Amino acid sequence: MKVRTTTPHPRPSRALADLGPIAQLRAGRLVRRLVQLFVGLVLYGVSLAMMVRGDLGLAPWDVLHSGLIRHVPLTLGQAVVVMSFVVLVLWIPLREMPGVGTLANALVVGFSADATLAVLEVPGPFAARLALMVGGVLVCGVATALYIGAQLGRGPRDGLMTGLARRTGLSLRLVRTGLEVTVVLVGLALGGVLGLGTVLYALGIGPVAQALMPYFVVDVGATPPVPEVPEAG
Known part of the structure; x- marks a missing residue:
């Protein structure tokens, strides 16, 4: 007697999808995703302010931002916003397509950082x-x-x-390392803040984000996974 077996329907993947700007808005669970997006961006700004008040070193791009504000009349958050739009101009020759999260990121993180800095005092000990x-x-x-x-x-x-990475054929890891070394060197030349926090961030942010990603990726359908989690920003 043959026992018939049935193959269960494949479950949708919770992998990161490679979606264009319109597809991002048409994908499911949009309200949940928008709320999650803005919570994440606000928290990103809060984390920046926490490291500033800790005064033990900043993330690589924030070394650049902290150096920039020594020479121009901007707050740290405003420098984050300005540099975000400068970087977006560099997307044009690379033919990268921004999404809702791209523009929100460029604005919300800086404003959140400034708001947190306004209420978070420098601790003594x-x-x-x-x-x-x-x-x-x-x-x-x-x-x-x-x-x-x-x-x-x-x-x-x-x-x-x-x-x-797409234009040069180099790996994401190599391009990321090159960018971060470059912005740290420029930031230091401008008088930016480098320290223990910079090293801890460089070593820790990838593993922490990667470990948490499965809990926060919103399922928008079965798609091939993105092999590497980039730094936020």
């Missing part, structure tokens, strides 16, 4: 500053997983990285 630094990296990891998992477009700096 070293232990409190250390806690802010470590907490900032962890919160940034959560924020990265939230906003990327919403599947509403890359951030300006992510798109620059993926666009350069």
Whole structure:
């Protein structure tokens, strides 16, 4: 007697999708994804402010931002916004397509950082500053997983990285490393803040975001996974 077996229907993947701007808006669970996107971006700005108040070193791009504000009349958050749009101009020759999340990222992170800096004071004890630094990296990891998992477009700096990788044929990891070394060197030349937090961020943000990503990727259908989680921004 033969026992008939049935093949279960494949379940939709919770992988990151490669969606264009219109497809991002047409994909399912849009309200949930928009809420998740903006929560993630606000938290990203909060994490930036936490590392600033910890005063033990900033993320690579924020080393550049902190150096820039020494020479122009901008707040740190405003520098984040300005540099985001400068980076978006660099998308044009790379033919990268922005999404809702791209434009939201360019605006919300900087405003959130400034709002948090306005209410978060510099702690005196070293232990409190250390806690802010470590907490900032962890919160940034959560924020990265939230906003990327919403599947509403890359951030300006992510798109620059993926666009350069596509145009040059180099790996994402190599392009990311080259970009981050470049912005740190330029930031240092401008007087930016480099320290222990910069190293911790560089080593920790990828593993933290990668570990949390499965919990926050919103399912929009079965799609091939993206092999590497880029840095938020």
